[in-house]
Amino acid sequence: MNLKDIIHNTPLKFSETFSQMVGSSIYLKYENQQKTGSFKVRGAHNKIVTLIKKGAPPAVIASSAGNHAQGVAFAASSLGIKSTIVMPKSTPIAKVAATEEYGAEIVLHGDCYDDAYKKAMDLQAESGAVFIHPFDDEDVIAGQATIGFEILRDLPDVDIVILPAGGGGLLAGVAYYIKQLKPHVKIIGVQSTGADAIVRSFSSSEYVTTEKAATIADGIAVKIPGTMTVSLIQKYVDEMVTVTDGEIAAAILLLLERDKQVVEPAGAASLAAVLSNRLDLADKKAACVLSGGNIDVSFIHKIVEKGLVSRGRQLKLRTVMLDKPGSLEKFASIASKCGANIIMVQHDRLDADLNINEAILHVNFEVSSPKHGKELVQALEQNGYKVTIE
Incomplete structure (x- = not known):
């Protein structure tokens, strides 16, 4: 009742796109559309x-x-x-x-x-x-638990609920609420590999902190989770998993492209776990909580680039070529025949291991898929280039 007529009852919608990708029924809870941009x-x-x-x-x-x-x-x-x-x-x-x-x-x-x-x-x-x-804080945790109320109201036959975790308030609150009403619903928490204190606590059944929290997902970059939240998580959560920054970035990019949603890194962690294929979601209805959308505009292009690399849409490589007129044109013509677009080129003529007439070429390509990237590398190697993927 404390939140009645104050917060948005954010949508919980079925995603045809992500359901087809993973072969199960995926629903997205859009807390990125909440007042102030997060839960x-x-x-x-x-x-x-x-x-x-x-x-x-x-x-x-x-x-x-x-x-x-x-x-x-x-x-x-x-x-x-x-x-x-x-x-x-x-x-x-x-x-x-x-x-x-x-x-x-x-x-x-x-x-x-x-x-x-x-x-x-x-x-x-x-x-x-x-x-x-x-x-x-128990009142803060109780407030976050209202997301669990909305999920059960809008999707009564939900099988799995997937949520990001930093300090643990959101995960603890929703897990506690749902388990009181429907204990068979599976609750899965997600952390970044670079900030996994709750995952470690969960697996060891002890309270664990970490010395650092290094991740693009600043909203869940927590070294010292809550003692109250960890206790609730250990009791009511069924599974904890981690995702990489690359997987988070790829999920953000997919949400932008396919769902037209701006979601911050922490908010995309739950979907990243789904798309990583580490979860058993076969024939299940799973609700992913997109916990927030407050991403710095100046940071988006970095996320997009990282996501493109993770999805095999960008390819970064280096090779050695003769440092003479026409060398770059020859290299570019091979890329052109393969249908790859060069988006960045950098020459390095000062490396100590180079011969006097050589240069190292660092190149970023735009390709359509990982398969397309492999075809490009093969074409370059067939033309005598020794290629190293960066």
Whole structure:
């Protein structure tokens, strides 16, 4: 009831495209279309409403470089509560501006989330504001669980629900809710291979943290997951898997091309797991939660390029050729006959292992498929080029 008439009831739609790709029934839950662009507003709003019911707090404070910041700022403003968000100095200007526009006071501090968190706790102690944790809080978890309610309402015969996990609030909340009503529904959590603390915790049945979290999926790049969330995940989640950054990028690209949806890396992790063919989805109805769509516009072209490489639509290679007039023309003519498009060329004449009349050629090609790329490499090798895929 705390979220009634506040959040969007985001669509849950059958995807013909992705269902055909994996041979099962795939449904997409579009939390990238949620207010503030992600599911985070659910937990933030539920927490602040709960606080108000217990006696209105003077203000709230949070630390975040992304979706939690915007969720808290929006929720607080809509409820007439002052909010302060501490963000790392490295936070993209667009995210700072968006959070500010939702009504928060912004404090830029430190180089990473941990620095921002420490500053937020200092400010909280000074001001008496209530700290809103991004995931390890029962009211926040309960807010995220409303996604589980909507999935069961819109797809009562769902067999599997797949969700991304960083700190674990979304996964823990949805898993707990669904298992209370339909314990036979399988819950699968997804993390990046570069930020897999919950996967390690799940497999070892112990609470595990990691020293680093290196992934393009900044929304789930968490080194220290919640103790409360990990406990719930170990009890109610059936399976945890990881996906690579390349697989995430490929999923983002497919969502852009085939579904016309802008989804951030963390939000695409669930679909990446489906497309990786690591999950047993045969004859099942599976719901993938696309948890957010707040991707930096300046970052999209990098994601698209990485996705094209992962899908075999771009090919990067190097070879050695004679450094004389006509050499590049000959090389390009072979590519042309194969129907490959050269999109980048770089000469290196200074490598110590080169003969005086040689140059290393780094080339990026646009090809139609992995098979097309192999045909191009074979044609170059047949014409005497020693090719190394980069």
